[in-house]
Amino acid sequence: MQMLKRFICALIVFFSSGLMAQQLVVEVTQGVDSPVPVAVAPFSWAGESALAEDVAAIVSQNLGRSGFFRSMNRQNMLSFPDREEQVFFRDWRMMNQDYLVIGRIQPHSGDEVKITFELYDVLKEQRLLTREVSAGRNNLRDAAHFISDVVFEELTGIKGAFSTRIVYVTSDSRDAQNRRYRLHMADWDGERSRTVLESNEPILSPAWSFDGSKLAYVSFETTRPVIYIQHLATGQREQIQSFPGLNGAPAWSPDGNKLAMVLSKDGNPEIYVLDLRTRALDRMTQNSAIDTEPFWSPDGRSLFFTSDRGGSPQIYRMDLASRAVERVTYEGSYNARGRLTQDGRFLTMVHRGSSRRFQIAVQDLKSGRLDILTNSDYDESPSIAPNGSIVMYATQDNGRGILAAVSLDGRIRFNMPIPQGDVREPAWSPFLK
Template identity: 75%
Template sequence: MKKAWIFVLWVTLWSHLAHSQQLVVEVTQGMDSANPIAVVPFAWSGQPLNEDVAAIIGQNLERSGFFKSMARENMLSFPSTQEQVFFRDWRVQKNDYLVIGRMEPSGGDQVSVVFELYDVLKEQRIHAQQVSGSTANLRDVAHFISDIIFEQLTGIKGAFSTRIAYVTSEQLGPNQQRFRLHMADWDGMRPRTILESSEPILSPAWSFDGSKLAYVSFETSRPSVYVQHLATGQRERIQSFPGLNGAPAWSPDGRRLALTLSKDGNPEVYVLDLQSRNLERMTNNSAIDTEPFWSPDGRHLYFTSDRGGSPQIYRLDMSSRGVERVTFEGNYNARGRLTQDGRFLAMVHRGSSRRFQIAVQDLQSGRLDILTNSDYDESPSIAPNGSIIIYATQQGTRGVLAAVSLDGRIRFNMPAAQGDVREPAWSPFLR
């Protein structure tokens, strides 16, 4: 059993990887009651811009699954001020909400954007705001405005300004691959390569302030943990030990990393203080203990262990060192992740169907819901607002990223133009 499990954790991740291009979001299932919204092209009188801010906002809202964005060709008018809005036109076309805006040069490469959000049925303005940005960062402006609109209409903080990290591999020839660690906008746009290597890259993990990525690289021919500072590009190799060095997870205060090490002969969970380099062993069991992750308050470490006969998720109290089992349903529960409120636990689950699927467990009630219906899903990562779980799966013969809402009502895929992508990690809020 242990050999088979280690194989799942470390080998099958790379069985289908190939060349990856920019990701593209394809909504496959939205809410039955998705709110119709019209995002009118923003007025602009300057030189042509390299980004369409209103189009990006509409795409963000549509791709969230909570909204259905109206096609521009169906719009009867293109208002940019309140005086130009005729609510009857938008009501006849069954829109619940309307977004209008105008943009003006404000000196140098700066642009001033004023947007307004309306409730069409009530004929009321819900919100208006002015935002500034540079012509080179109009996507950031659009994501920021999308966050505001999303929160105004749903009560949930928007996560459009966040980033995702993921790993790809390019087959260069027989027994030769090129692995890449990427960072991109939440929607896969503006991808940036963080690291290239001829050896595998695994387990990217964001620090809680979003300034660093920890990951596992085999570039020295054995697994080592590295920390990359995203602003400067500087990276450092964390203290490396013989055997397995893997599954890094940041503490909420950013001062410690939880790791899986086999330096004493068996995979166990350790905590490394990044300043003092003091290493503390947290588990001591003849079973495999791996995949640690922290509770948001830092008081507990969760981890995967087969000490009960099959991989399940356990919780360790950092003060008492007491360990309790958390998952019981199914014969395989692993790669857990918590929502920021600590209530919901996402995981890779296998039950009687023998399929590896993404499931979520309510830690208050104990209820477990299976969210996906694929045969082999892996590596769940939760958006910082707790609304969406991104994960790796198979689409035909290719590996893709996919996402599902915490209640299972929203689904979308993020395939690359060609090839596969694995190991997604969603950033925390970045502003």
């Protein structure tokens, strides 16, 4: 248990979504040196008609695809216990399992079921936790992700993010002249994917509100860039003030009341902040250089952005109270598209150094240390899991855009290849209620 908790930068399984009926496939390319063996026995079901989802199988897949755990194939299990008295630890030790998850599902009230699950340390012959969760029979996948989060946090000390979602943009060609763009949203594992927006024109820069209820993005559906806000629960969307020239790179403030963006309405790309309650627009930068890609500090007191005011693209921080600007990145000739972990300590970015490759890097803002996380040539659009352990990004595979992810310590990597089309512009959701 304590050994596991030392792996602070463990992977949280990432999900993918499908293009039309096609599904992104999580392909672990690099994990920790010795993934921890865990067995998830099939959960018993006391009802009559079959359930639509295999909850235990989803939990096992979540943990196994993380690159941090190695899930046991249930075909190799000697028994399927669902209560403590049925657990024979010697059997699980003989099969080299460190941890065991068991569970039972019972009809509850109406369409709901009650799921009781337990986690055991096989080597210590000790029960680590027992929990109950209620779920509708149509929401068993949510329950499975919740169980995975609980188990993951108990074993690693890191809050699980299996219940989160991502959005991303795909494009595919129907012929030489026509491309189709889609903004997708799905669970982490690619299930329940849906198309948020479909257009013949590009879709860029999707951004989650901090409460996970809304998306902001840029659409060219009117042939010019316009920022929209979409309410995910209702599907309703609204167009933000549209000005001549560039309207781009929306970024939500932590309180959800403001939107930072890039506008060129006065001639040069500058950072502005729009108050969504009053519609008051506040210009934040005024420089002959290009200022773009704003993002907020978690406490809402600072605004970070990319600028070439120093001669090359670098990341800067503005204190919103004083409007004082300081340069944050110095190493390398190019640092852009920054994102912060929720504790505000680590800054991820697209970095170009002496190798001249565009790679994902992370900088510790406390020590100033910068580490290169990826080894490909054209990486872009990093987005951080809400627990701060994994960076998702877009990259190239045989000339085609795919999604990939890497842990903040660089030890775990995985790809999400898609059968056809290009996928770009990923954005990871916050923790969802």
